[in-house]
Amino acid sequence: MIDYFTLLLDAYLDKELPPSKVHLVEQHLETCLHCQAELKKRRHLIELLCEVPPMKIVEPEAQFIRKVNSQLTVRSSNSWQPKSILNISWQMIPVGLLVLAAFIYSVSIISLIFGSIPGMYEMILGKFTTIGFDFSRMDPLSFILWLFGPFQLSHWSWISGIAAFMIISLIYLSWLIVWWYQYNTANEYRMV
Amino acid sequence: MSVNLSAKDETTEMILKAQKGDQQAFGELVHLYHHQVIDVVYRISGDAYLADEAAQIAFIKAWKHLPEYQFHSNFRNWLYRIAVNSALDILRKEKPIENIDDVQIGSLEDNADMIMNKKERIRVIQKAVLALPEASRAVIVLREYHGLSYREIADTLDISIGTVMSRLNYARTKLAGMLADYLEET
Numbered sequence A: 001m002i003d004y005f006t007l008l009l010d011a012y013l014d015k016e017l018p019p020s021k022v023h024l025v026e027q028h029l030e031t032c033l034h035c036q037a038e039l040k041k042r043r044h045l046i047e048l049l050c051e052v053p054p055m056k057i058v059e060p061e062a063q064f065i066r067k068v069n070s071q072l073t074v075r076s077s078n079s080w081q082p083k084s085i086l087n088i089s090w091q092m093i094p095v096g097l098l099v100l101a102a103f104i105y106s107v108s109i110i111s112l113i114f115g116s117i118p119g120m121y122e123m124i125l126g127k128f129t130t131i132g133f134d135f136s137r138m139d140p141l142s143f144i145l146w147l148f149g150p151f152q153l154s155h156w157s158w159i160s161g162i163a164a165f166m167i168i169s170l171i172y173l174s175w176l177i178v179w180w181y182q183y184n185t186a187n188e189y190r191m192v
Numbered sequence B: 001m002s003v004n005l006s007a008k009d010e011t012t013e014m015i016l017k018a019q020k021g022d023q024q025a026f027g028e029l030v031h032l033y034h035h036q037v038i039d040v041v042y043r044i045s046g047d048a049y050l051a052d053e054a055a056q057i058a059f060i061k062a063w064k065h066l067p068e069y070q071f072h073s074n075f076r077n078w079l080y081r082i083a084v085n086s087a088l089d090i091l092r093k094e095k096p097i098e099n100i101d102d103v104q105i106g107s108l109e110d111n112a113d114m115i116m117n118k119k120e121r122i123r124v125i126q127k128a129v130l131a132l133p134e135a136s137r138a139v140i141v142l143r144e145y146h147g148l149s150y151r152e153i154a155d156t157l158d159i160s161i162g163t164v165m166s167r168l169n170y171a172r173t174k175l176a177g178m179l180a181d182y183l184e185e186t
C-alpha cells in the first residue's frame, strides 16, 4: 500500500531529492513491490505524456510579431523610475529625520559660533523677540533646539550623543540594505 | 558551450536594449521565445487560438514590465509566468474549468481497436491533461513539456516547492488513473 516512500517517488524520478534521501528510496525500492510498480507506472506515464507534440503554430510568426509590436506603447528608458521612487518613499522617512537632525545640528553649531562673537547672540535674540519669539517659553522649535542643539551640552556629553547617533544610524542603514536587497530580488516576480 | 554562452550574452544584450525602449530588440525577443510561450499556454488551455491570444497579451505585458526584470531569474521562465497568468485569466473569464470527476475520457472500452491508433491516443492524453484542475495542470505542463525544475516551477507559479510536489503527485496519480488502459498495455 501507499507508504512514506510512495510520496517521494515523483521527486526521485525528477532527480529533485537530496542525495541522502535518494539512497533511502533506492534501499526501499529493493523490497517494496508497491513502490516498484508505482515507479514503473510513473516512468511510463511520463513517456506517454511526451507523445503529445508541440502545438502547430496557427499564425505565421511575422504576423504574430507585427501584432505584438503594433500594441506596444512607446516607453522611454526611465519612465518607470518615478513610480519606483514613490514605491519606496515611506522607507526613506528615517533618512529624512536623520537629515533633519543633521540640519538642526549644523544650524545650532553655526548659531553657537555666531553667539561667541560678542554682541551677535544678543542681536539675533533681539530680532527674535521683536517678531514675537520668546525663549523663555518652551515652544516646539526651542524644544528641538534644546534637545539636539548646543543647549544640551550642559547635561549630555558630545561623545555619548554622537555614539548613540552613530549606532542608531548603523542599525537603520543595515536594515535599509537588507530591505533594499530583498526588494530588488523579489521585485521582478511581484508584479505579474 | 562557448556558443551557448555567447547566445546568452546576446539575449542579455537584447533584453537590456528592450528595457531602454528599443522595440526592435523586443521584436527579436518575441521571435526567440514566442513558440515556447505559445506552447505552454496551448498545453494549459488546449485551445490554439486562445494560446495565440494569451501569448500576445503576455508579450505586451512583458514589454510593459520589462524595466522591472532584473536578471535574477531565467528570462524564459519570467515570460512563462506572465503567459500562464494571462492564460488562466482568460480561461476563468471564458469558461468554467470542468471538474476532474465530471470529465469522461473517451469511451476506451468501446474503441479497443483505436487504442493502437497514435492520433487517438494523443487526443486522449491531451484530454486527460485538460481534465486536471488548472493548478496541477500548470505544474505538469511546466515539468513534463518544458523541463522546469521544482524551484523554477515554484517561482513561476508563485507557490512553495512543497506545493509543487503535492500538485505534481496529485496530477500524476490522476493521470495514471485516467490513462490506466494505456499504462497497463506494456
Ligand SMILES: [Zn+2]
Pocket: A003, A005, A006, A028, A032, A033, A034, A035, A036
Ligand atoms: Zn513502498
